[in-house]
Amino acid sequence: MNFDEDINRVGTHSVKWDAMEKLYGVAPGDGIAMWVADMDFRPPACVQKALEEMTAHGLYGYFGDDSAYLAAIQWWMKTRHGWDVAAATIFTTHGLVNGTGLCVQAFSQPGDGVVLMTPVYHAFARVIEAAGRRVVECQMPITAGRHVMDFDAWDAQMTGDERMLILCSPHNPGGQVWSVEELRGVADFAKRHDLIVVSDEIHHDLVFAGHKHTVMPLAAPDIADRLVMMTATTKTFNIAGSHIGNVIIPDAALRARFGAVMNGLGISPNSFGLFMATAAYSPEGAEWLDALIAYLEENKRIFDEGVNAIPGLRSMPLEATYLAWVDFSGTGMTRAEFTDRVQKGARIAANHGPSFGKGGEDWMRFNIATPRARMIEAVARLKVAFSDLQ
Numbered sequence: 001m002n003f004d005e006d007i008n009r010v011g012t013h014s015v016k017w018d019a020m021e022k023l024y025g026v027a028p029g030d031g032i033a034m035w036v037a038d039m040d041f042r043p044p045a046c047v048q049k050a051l052e053e054m055t056a057h058g059l060y061g062y063f064g065d066d067s068a069y070l071a072a073i074q075w076w077m078k079t080r081h082g083w084d085v086a087a088a089t090i091f092t093t094h095g096l097v098n099g100t101g102l103c104v105q106a107f108s109q110p111g112d113g114v115v116l117m118t119p120v121y122h123a124f125a126r127v128i129e130a131a132g133r134r135v136v137e138c139q140m141p142i143t144a145g146r147h148v149m150d151f152d153a154w155d156a157q158m159t160g161d162e163r164m165l166i167l168c169s170p171h172n173p174g175g176q177v178w179s180v181e182e183l184r185g186v187a188d189f190a191k192r193h194d195l196i197v198v199s200d201e202i203h204h205d206l207v208f209a210g211h212k213h214t215v216m217p218l219a220a221p222d223i224a225d226r227l228v229m230m231t232a233t234t235k236t237f238n239i240a241g242s243h244i245g246n247v248i249i250p251d252a253a254l255r256a257r258f259g260a261v262m263n264g265l266g267i268s269p270n271s272f273g274l275f276m277a278t279a280a281y282s283p284e285g286a287e288w289l290d291a292l293i294a295y296l297e298e299n300k301r302i303f304d305e306g307v308n309a310i311p312g313l314r315s316m317p318l319e320a321t322y323l324a325w326v327d328f329s330g331t332g333m334t335r336a337e338f339t340d341r342v343q344k345g346a347r348i349a350a351n352h353g354p355s356f357g358k359g360g361e362d363w364m365r366f367n368i369a370t371p372r373a374r375m376i377e378a379v380a381r382l383k384v385a386f387s388d389l390q
Contacts, residue, residue, distance in 0.1 A: 001288055003041050003295045004371050009033075016367075020349035031347045032370075032378050037172070037323060039238040039369035043280070044288035047237060050279035051272070063271035066092075072281035073246060077231070080205060080286070083215045089248050089255065091262060092269040096202050096230045096245040100166065101127045103228055103247070106261040107196045107254070108133055113162035115195065117149065118357030121172045124200075125357060136162055139358040145316060147174045147359075149182055151189050158193050165195045170203045170213060170320035173356050173365040177211040177319040180219045187220035196254070198228045202245070205236040205289060207320040208297055217250065224250045228258070235321075236289060237280040238369075244273030296322050299368045299375045306379030311389045313382075322369035329362035331389060339364070345385030348378055 009017045010028045016036035021027050024035070042048070054060075070087040077083045093099040100123070108114060110132035116124055118137045125135045138154040140147040167186055170177045178186075190197045199216040207213045216227060232245035249255045279285070300318050307315045307324075312331030315324050328338040335354075342348050342364060353363030368375060 001044075001291045003292065004373070005042070006371050006373065007040060007042070009040065024343050024349040026343055026347055026349040031349060032374060032381070034348055034350045034366045034368070034370070034378065037235065037321075037367060038240045039322065039367075040371060040374070041238055041292070041369065043237045043239050043276075044285045046279045046282055046284040046288075047239060047276050050275045054272070054275050060271065063269070063274050066274065069274050069278045072278045073231075076281040076286075077215075081213070081215050081218075083218060085248060086250075089250055091247040091249070091255075091258060092274070093245050093247055093262075093267065094269070095234060095240070095243040096200060096232050097123045097127060098243070098267075099230045099245050099247045100124060100198065100200065101131065102258065102261050102265075102267075103164065103166075103196075103198045103230075104128055104131045104133060106258045107198075107228075108163040111161070112164075113159065115154075115162055115165040116357060117165075117167070119173060119353065119360035119363070120166075120168050120356055121200070122351075122355040122357070124166050124168075134161075135357075137358045142359075145314070147171065147176055147316075149185055151185055154189065155192065160193075162193060162195060165190055165197050167197060167199045167216070169199055169201050169216065170207065172203060172321055173323055173325045173351070173353075173360070173363070174316055175318040175321045175323055175325060176316075177207055177213050180214050183214060183216060183219035187216075187223045190223060190226060196226050196228065197223060198230065200230045202230065202232050202235045203321040204231065206293065206296070206322060208293065208300065208318065211319040213320065225254075227251070228254060233277040233280045237276075237285060239273075239276050239280065242270075242273035242276045244269055244277050295372075296369060299370070299372065300324070302372075302375055303366070303368050303379060307382060310383060310386045313386065322367060324366045324368050326364050326366060327362055328364065331386070335361065341385045342382070346378070346381035348381060 016033045017028050020033050074085050077085045113134045113136040114128045115136045128135050204213045229248040234240040304315045307313050314327045351365035353360030
């Protein structure tokens, strides 16, 4: 586990590094990629070993007998999250954006409203709109430096044609771990407005010391008849290219609706992802993850201390994920100006806040899952880019 290893990803079909010049004007030769949510670290050795054994065998036919794969998911959820999952409730999708799209198709009709608590992961809105549904943005105000859920305001927004709510837990881009009370609030809101809750918990393994993630089935067991869970190995172990994720549905009626859509589209998982996920959800994978979180803790400290020392910039306290959410409103600059300083001045490619919906206008998202030396360099560049404020 050498997270300090500087691996050159340029020219390797890495979206994060090879597309940043086209999208952000930041050349990979001297730029730093801090946008796409994948890590610049090798996955656990057990994942690499599983792939090497697969390629050594040399045959790539259809995958059969997924019992070990399902058992690995069950073991992980029970061991890491205290959650008992029945194998029969697990669907395997091509990642969780695909899972989101399938949920939209299964549980809503064209023209229906789908509720998002914004700012939130940008792919949700993209999928909803592409499916001909209506994005309902319930903006989260910020209190004491933290996003809060304003259920009274959101109740007033509902028109009665909303069918789903997509929850991001832990939150992306804010990096917040929702409390049990907050999750109960979401559950009660969903019951009041007869919404199916799709809880995207892809970051639920990446939680920092002092914080505890609670999976939605444990926080709100009374909404099992309207709950869809989404989990994956991809963010946890940096294997997003495997395009594998799980949609876990406790309720039989909802499972039937989701299964019909999957079957109608002919979707089945690829064997590479199944082998990788089975290997990752293991004691060796857990040991690697614990070391990763310790490494990210120090990256987080370096980033927050450096950014918060720049007058006008404020990094939201990061409780989970490896995605730092930075507020530039205190600079008094226009969005174009502070974005230009980040991209042209610091030569850093970071996500633009408005892509996450209402509430993101003055923000940018930075991926801190990169080797320590690059993290230090990024902070130094930001200080230079905004040096006139100091």
